[in-house]
Each structure stands twice: as C-alpha cells, then as structure tokens.
Amino acid sequence: MSELARSARPAIFDIQPYVPGKPIEEVQRELGISDVIKLASNENPLGPSPRALEALREWLPKAHLYPDGGATRLKERIALKVGVKPENVIVGNGSDELIKLVAEAFLNPGDEVVMADPSFSEYAFAALLLGARVKKVALLGERHDLKAMADAIGPRTKLVFICNPNNPTGTIVSAAEVREFMAAVPDEVLVVFDQAYEEYVTDPAYGGGLPYVLAGRRAVVLRTFSKIYGLAGLRVGYGIASPELLALVERAREPFNVNQAAQVAAAAALDDEEFVARSRELCARERERLATALAGRGFPVDPSQANFLFVDVGVDSAALFRRMLPLGVIIRSGDIFRRPTSIRVTVGTPEQNDRFLAALDTARRALLEEGERA
Ligand SMILES: Cc1ncc(COP(=O)(O)O)c(C=O)c1O
Known part of the structure; x- marks a missing residue:
C-alpha cells in the first residue's frame, strides 16, 4: 500500500465503486453504431415530463x-x-x-x-x-x-x-x-x-x-x-x-x-398527471407483455411491480451483456448482484421491448453455440 493510500480513511477501502449503467454515447463511440437503446438504468422511456x-x-x-x-x-x-x-x-x-x-x-x-x-x-x-x-x-x-x-x-x-x-x-x-x-x-x-x-x-x-x-x-x-x-x-x-x-x-x-x-x-x-398516468399505463402493459414473453422462453421472471424485470436467462449474463451491445441494446448483468445468470432490464416502449427480446434471443443463441463448440 502506498503512503498516500495509508493516509486515506480505512473505511474508503471497504467501498466497492458503484458500477453505473453503460451510457448510450459510450456504446456508440466504442462500437461505431448509432442506433442504441439503454434499458439498464430504469429511466422513463417516454422522456421527461x-x-x-x-x-x-x-x-x-x-x-x-x-x-x-x-x-x-x-x-x-x-x-x-x-x-x-x-x-x-x-x-x-x-x-x-x-x-x-x-x-x-x-x-x-x-x-x-x-x-x-x-x-x-x-x-x-x-x-x-x-x-x-x-x-x-x-x-x-x-x-x-x-x-x-x-x-x-x-x-x-x-x-x-x-x-x-x-x-x-x-x-x-x-x-x-x-x-x-x-x-x-x-x-x-x-x-x-x-x-x-x-x-x-x-x-x-x-x-x-x-x-x-x-x-x-x-x-x-x-x-x-x-x-x-x-x-x-x-x-x-x-x-x-x-x-x-x-x-x-x-x-x-x-x-x-x-x-x-x-x-x-x-x-x-x-x-x-397526464404524463404520469401515461407512463404508468405503458409500464404496466409492457411489463406484463415482457414478463409473459420471457416466461414463455422458460426463464424464471421475478414478479415485478417496478419499471424493470429481473430474469434468470440461464447463461453467463456478463457475457450476454457484451454480446447484446453490438446489437444496440444495453441491459444490466446480474453479476453485480451476485446473480451471474440473471439480467435486469428496464421496461421500455413496445418497439424497444421487441428489440430487446430479439437481441436477447440472438445473443443467447450465439453464446450457447459458442459453448457447444468449446
Ligand atoms: C431503489 C432505488 N433507490 C434510489 C435510487 C436513486 O434514485 P435517484 O436518481 O433519485 O438518486 C435508485 C436509482 O436507481 C433506486 O433504484
């Protein structure tokens, strides 16, 4: 430990730095793609009030x-x-x-x-x-x-x-x-x-x-x-x-x-109130649809009352997260919650949710095929 580090408060070393959701601009820059959606930080897909x-x-x-x-x-x-x-x-x-x-x-x-x-x-x-x-x-x-x-x-x-x-x-x-x-x-x-x-x-x-x-x-x-x-x-x-x-x-x-x-x-x-009601209705409708679609794929989905779903997709979620980025979809992998095969996904607009499901299927299939070849 350096002298500088020794001079810091011991409590500082107990802290695990917060891992924020990956920003859209970073993915666009790193992968050279323009059409990126972020379903990683539980933001409102309808934008600001x-x-x-x-x-x-x-x-x-x-x-x-x-x-x-x-x-x-x-x-x-x-x-x-x-x-x-x-x-x-x-x-x-x-x-x-x-x-x-x-x-x-x-x-x-x-x-x-x-x-x-x-x-x-x-x-x-x-x-x-x-x-x-x-x-x-x-x-x-x-x-x-x-x-x-x-x-x-x-x-x-x-x-x-x-x-x-x-x-x-x-x-x-x-x-x-x-x-x-x-x-x-x-x-x-x-x-x-x-x-x-x-x-x-x-x-x-x-x-x-x-x-x-x-x-x-x-x-x-x-x-x-x-x-x-x-x-x-x-x-x-x-x-x-x-x-x-x-x-x-x-x-x-x-x-x-x-x-x-x-x-x-x-x-x-x-x-x-109009915006809040619209946001609530969209979330309730799409939350249900997304949960049904995920459960239909055989994945255990937690019964969410929030604007996101936590779902066990049965593959390494950090690898899945990386695989989904080039497809323009940012999610949260469960490893930060010590749930390495789960992901957290924000409920988006119907179009965003469809895109998420398609990207999930593609990325997951690629991961499983890769596993079979190894
Ligand atoms: C459970 C919970 N509490 C608090 C917050 C923090 O929200 P804020 O943006 O108001 O700091 C979040 C943000 O994701 C959250 O999930």
Missing part, C-alpha cells in the same frame, strides 16, 4: 442566480401532493443523496445497518463510508424477508433499509407485512422506506412507510423524480419524515444541494 420541459425553458434565462437553498416552492408542492406539511419534506440531489444524508446524520463507526440482499447498493455504500457495519439479509422467494430482517436487528442497529419495490427484483412487500415488521422493530431503530418505484405499483396489497411517519415512528420515506417523472439527469429526490428527524438530517446537507433547474422541473412534473 413535458410540463417539466416547459418550466425549464422558462427558467433558463435565470440560470445566473443561485438556487433557493430551502427549496421552498418545491417542498410546498410535494407536501400538498403527499398530504403532509412542508416541514415534513426534505429534498436531495437525487434520493441517492438523501440515503447518504440520513446515514451521515445517524451512523457512527461500529453501528449496524440492516438491508436486504440483493438490494440497492447505495445503502451499503453510505454505511461503509461512515465505518458502519452492514448486515445483509437474503431475500426469501425473491422478496424482502421481513421476519429475518427484524430478527437481524441488534443493539447496535441504527438503520434498516426497506426497498419497496426492491431493486433489482422489482418485488414488493405488502401493507400487512410492513405492519407486522414495524410491530417487531424497536422504537429507537430508524426505518428508511425507499419507494423510488412506488408510482409503478399496481398491486393493491402494496404498503409504504408513510403511515409510520404520520404515526410518529422513526421512519423516513424516500421518493424520486428520476423514474416516472423522467428527470433522472436533473438529480432530484425527496424524503418525508418528522420535522424533528429532518432537522437533524438537514444539518448534514449542503446549502445548495438541489440545483434550481431541478427544483423548477420537479415542481412542474408533480402536476403533470
């Missing part, structure tokens, strides 16, 4: 001014939408930032965080960065095993992350299951409900964390404008919790953490 775009255009001449550090208008809009007070709302540079801010406000070295496995990697990232320990509880039947997660809570457990729907499986836990779980969680443990994909849920049994925030439990609900509102590139997410809890988290926040373009666009997108 049109209302958000209009608001952005209007705002652009004011780009020389600093943002509203308190995000007053956006918080008011969110509060109205969710049915809480503006004091119950915090906004972040994506919900990613809010995960980190909650961790920064509460975690000491040696504290414990409980999360599902596989689930969203940012929870472990935030915990490890602060020198906390991560207890990962394996999914049961591809869903959060809430009983085992409650059992995993020990005297050093400060935070529990519930990713509902879960990334990468898209599976949900029900309101009744969450109720039972919360009854088993000690009052002093903070439960973070990450509901980034909630708008895509169609199953009425689904249950989020808002009732527990309203009931005064130590709970935070995280939501985002990156998915159904189509604003991933602007980076804005929000959290709902008690004013007392948020006052602590606010202490760790940078003064201008959410840029003004993001604030203006997000406030406008919240009112774009």
Whole structure:
C-alpha cells in the first residue's frame, strides 16, 4: 500500500465503486453504431415530463442566480401532493443523496445497518463510508424477508433499509407485512422506506412507510423524480419524515444541494398527471407483455411491480451483456448482484421491448453455440 493510500480513511477501502449503467454515447463511440437503446438504468422511456420541459425553458434565462437553498416552492408542492406539511419534506440531489444524508446524520463507526440482499447498493455504500457495519439479509422467494430482517436487528442497529419495490427484483412487500415488521422493530431503530418505484405499483396489497411517519415512528420515506417523472439527469429526490428527524438530517446537507433547474422541473412534473398516468399505463402493459414473453422462453421472471424485470436467462449474463451491445441494446448483468445468470432490464416502449427480446434471443443463441463448440 502506498503512503498516500495509508493516509486515506480505512473505511474508503471497504467501498466497492458503484458500477453505473453503460451510457448510450459510450456504446456508440466504442462500437461505431448509432442506433442504441439503454434499458439498464430504469429511466422513463417516454422522456421527461413535458410540463417539466416547459418550466425549464422558462427558467433558463435565470440560470445566473443561485438556487433557493430551502427549496421552498418545491417542498410546498410535494407536501400538498403527499398530504403532509412542508416541514415534513426534505429534498436531495437525487434520493441517492438523501440515503447518504440520513446515514451521515445517524451512523457512527461500529453501528449496524440492516438491508436486504440483493438490494440497492447505495445503502451499503453510505454505511461503509461512515465505518458502519452492514448486515445483509437474503431475500426469501425473491422478496424482502421481513421476519429475518427484524430478527437481524441488534443493539447496535441504527438503520434498516426497506426497498419497496426492491431493486433489482422489482418485488414488493405488502401493507400487512410492513405492519407486522414495524410491530417487531424497536422504537429507537430508524426505518428508511425507499419507494423510488412506488408510482409503478399496481398491486393493491402494496404498503409504504408513510403511515409510520404520520404515526410518529422513526421512519423516513424516500421518493424520486428520476423514474416516472423522467428527470433522472436533473438529480432530484425527496424524503418525508418528522420535522424533528429532518432537522437533524438537514444539518448534514449542503446549502445548495438541489440545483434550481431541478427544483423548477420537479415542481412542474408533480402536476403533470397526464404524463404520469401515461407512463404508468405503458409500464404496466409492457411489463406484463415482457414478463409473459420471457416466461414463455422458460426463464424464471421475478414478479415485478417496478419499471424493470429481473430474469434468470440461464447463461453467463456478463457475457450476454457484451454480446447484446453490438446489437444496440444495453441491459444490466446480474453479476453485480451476485446473480451471474440473471439480467435486469428496464421496461421500455413496445418497439424497444421487441428489440430487446430479439437481441436477447440472438445473443443467447450465439453464446450457447459458442459453448457447444468449446
Ligand atoms: C431503489 C432505488 N433507490 C434510489 C435510487 C436513486 O434514485 P435517484 O436518481 O433519485 O438518486 C435508485 C436509482 O436507481 C433506486 O433504484
């Protein structure tokens, strides 16, 4: 280890760098092809909310001014939408930032965080960065095993992350299951409900964390404008919790953490009910069609309530990912989730989904033939 590396905080070496979805431009440049679709990062295939775009255009001449550090208008809009007070709302540079801010406000070295496995990697990232320990509880039947997660809570457990729907499986836990779980969680443990994909849920049994925030439990609900509102590139997410809890988290926040373009666009997108409904309907319809097509090929598909599917395609998914790139289709291979024969694919437009299925068949066949020859 170099002298420079020895001078870094030990916690830095516990971090596995985040592997982002491969950008379209990179694939175009590397492979010299122009027609590339990305179904790797669960973005909205319909693009940004049109209302958000209009608001952005209007705002652009004011780009020389600093943002509203308190995000007053956006918080008011969110509060109205969710049915809480503006004091119950915090906004972040994506919900990613809010995960980190909650961790920064509460975690000491040696504290414990409980999360599902596989689930969203940012929870472990935030915990490890602060020198906390991560207890990962394996999914049961591809869903959060809430009983085992409650059992995993020990005297050093400060935070529990519930990713509902879960990334990468898209599976949900029900309101009744969450109720039972919360009854088993000690009052002093903070439960973070990450509901980034909630708008895509169609199953009425689904249950989020808002009732527990309203009931005064130590709970935070995280939501985002990156998915159904189509604003991933602007980076804005929000959290709902008690004013007392948020006052602590606010202490760790940078003064201008959410840029003004993001604030203006997000406030406008919240009112774009037509766009949200259209995005939700497209996802529900195509999710079903894609899942049926994949199951028809004999692949086990997790029952997703999000805008992506996690499917075991029975071949090395990293090799499959590489094979699909020259066909102009970017997906996520499951190796990063330690599921080496699974892939995660975002539900796209009907045309994109057809193209994905064709590319999957071609690439998979080529891999199997290659295997037979070897
Ligand atoms: C479960 C989950 N939570 C949070 C995020 C982060 O979203 P944001 O773009 O708001 O930072 C993602 C992004 O993919 C996610 O899958």
